[in-house]
Amino acid sequence: MPHNFDPNQNYHSFIDNKTEPLVFVHGVGLDQKMWDSQVNSLSDHSIITYDLLGHGKTPYNKDCLLYTSPSPRDRG
Numbered sequence: 001m002p003h004n005f006d007p008n009q010n011y012h013s014f015i016d017n018k019t020e021p022l023v024f025v026h027g028v029g030l031d032q033k034m035w036d037s038q039v040n041s042l043s044d045h046s047i048i049t050y051d052l053l054g055h056g057k058t059p060y061n062k063d064c065l066l067y068t069s070p071s072p073r074d075r076g
Contacts, residue, residue, distance in 0.1 A: 011057035012050035015039070021046040031056025 005011055013032065014021075022045050024035040032049035033056070039047050054060030 005057075010050055010053075012048065015043075015045075015047045017044060017046045019044075019046045021048050023047075024049045026052065026055065029055070 004013070011032070022042060024032070024038065024047065026032055026034050026049075031051045035049050039049065051058035
């Protein structure tokens with residue numbers, strides 16, 4: 001399974017078997033390795049797994065995060 005970092009430094013893997021991809025997202029305190037047995041069992045499918053921010057090999061740098069709350073007029 002190819003593993004890589006995207007331009008935002010998110011660690012992920014992608015298996016491209018020319019099918020609609022199945023996306024596996026791990027829970028808090030875990031990483032993409034929790035899905036290894038499912039990935040192996042579904043080897044004929046395209047699969048995306050990744051490490052959430054601050055989990056596994058995806059770094060967490062709070063200085064690079066940006067969150068802005070919508071203004072009251074944007075809330076509709």
